[in-house]
Amino acid sequence: MTNTAMGSFSAPIEIRGLTKTFKAARAVNDLSFDVQAGSITGFLGPNGSGKTTTLRMLLGLVSPTSGSATINGTPMRLLSNPARTVGAVLDVGSLHPKRTALGHLEIYAAAIGTPTQRAAQVLDMVGLSSVGAHKTGTFSLGMRQRLILATAMLGDPEILVLDEPANGLDPEGMAWLRQFLQTFAGSGRTVLISSHALREVEATVDSVVIVSAGSLVYQGTMDELRRSQRSRLLVSCSNPALLATALAARGIIDAQITQDGRLAVGGTDTSVLPPVASAAGVTIFGVATEGADLEQLFLAMTTPQYAVPQVGYHRPPGPGSGPGYYGPAAYGPSGGHR
Numbered sequence: 001m002t003n004t005a006m007g008s009f010s011a012p013i014e015i016r017g018l019t020k021t022f023k024a025a026r027a028v029n030d031l032s033f034d035v036q037a038g039s040i041t042g043f044l045g046p047n048g049s050g051k052t053t054t055l056r057m058l059l060g061l062v063s064p065t066s067g068s069a070t071i072n073g074t075p076m077r078l079l080s081n082p083a084r085t086v087g088a089v090l091d092v093g094s095l096h097p098k099r100t101a102l103g104h105l106e107i108y109a110a111a112i113g114t115p116t117q118r119a120a121q122v123l124d125m126v127g128l129s130s131v132g133a134h135k136t137g138t139f140s141l142g143m144r145q146r147l148i149l150a151t152a153m154l155g156d157p158e159i160l161v162l163d164e165p166a167n168g169l170d171p172e173g174m175a176w177l178r179q180f181l182q183t184f185a186g187s188g189r190t191v192l193i194s195s196h197a198l199r200e201v202e203a204t205v206d207s208v209v210i211v212s213a214g215s216l217v218y219q220g221t222m223d224e225l226r227r228s229q230r231s232r233l234l235v236s237c238s239n240p241a242l243l244a245t246a247l248a249a250r251g252i253i254d255a256q257i258t259q260d261g262r263l264a265v266g267g268t269d270t271s272v273l274p275p276v277a278s279a280a281g282v283t284i285f286g287v288a289t290e291g292a293d294l295e296q297l298f299l300a301m302t303t304p305q306y307a308v309p310q311v312g313y314h315r316p317p318g319p320g321s322g323p324g325y326y327g328p329a330a331y332g333p334s335g336g337h338r
């Protein structure tokens, strides 16, 4: 626990019961999570799930309907030196197309009271020195993302908050961003990045906060998320329902008939199947092992219509106060395994 003049805090970013209701819709619903110092946290969810609205509330650009979002225990608007504490530019569209990259950075440097020379330094930091005199309107999306990052770095902040920074980056650009953020966080600083695709950031982030329709569905480390996966056996047989009953009699209750008529069985290995099937009079035609990838898991958590066919995972821990799954029935076809 750290104390400041404004109060105490346990993490550089603390979101508590954060809710935002626009006229017609609740964009963010009772959201709570922490972002720890030295971590790169992925803030993940499909389009329209409330990520940008949450980041805007964190940065003091939108007022919450209820709840709080604090930086070092303090609402952003009350920080004495916000640009030195948090580096954030949410909108790639904020770059004026007729302005040069260096000119853009110099204007921002002046706005936050940073010496002008810092503009060239951050341009170099993101590998854009050679195009500093070029107008941003000529930049690719990947170059604009680098410039946004340079802008966020102007105040040499402790915390970076980036909205979809991987959007538009090619694999080389993505590897560069990963290295940049890992070095930044490796010095004990803090990163929160949003993305609509877990796959895009899974090698970069060490923790994830996943939202769907404005609500938290999962939070935990990447290691915990990876451990929550499990492969299942997909059994083609003459009578899946009878085989499921026979397996249940042997204590193997994680068995469900998939949409294509196979029996998806978890928590066992292939050697168990032939004797059980034979005793029940069921013929097995074939067995495939399905391992789920993280993207399937992510889709199942955040998009109800994807939940049923994705069978090769099991439910992450939760709900509860620790890391884990918070979501409703949108998740997966199987009953919980834990």
Ligand SMILES: Nc1ncnc2c1ncn2[C@@H]1O[C@H](COP(=O)(O)OP(=O)(O)OP(=O)(O)O)[C@@H](O)[C@H]1O
Pocket: 022, 023, 025, 026, 027, 045, 046, 047, 048, 049, 050, 051, 052, 053, 054, 196
């Ligand atoms: N100013 C606003 N007025 C009304 N509705 C809004 C406003 N801003 C956001 N919304 C709505 O709130 C919901 C969440 O939007 P938000 O932009 O926060 O989601 P997101 O996860 O960042 O999505 P995306 O990746 O598409 O930007 C959406 O339904 C959106 O239409």
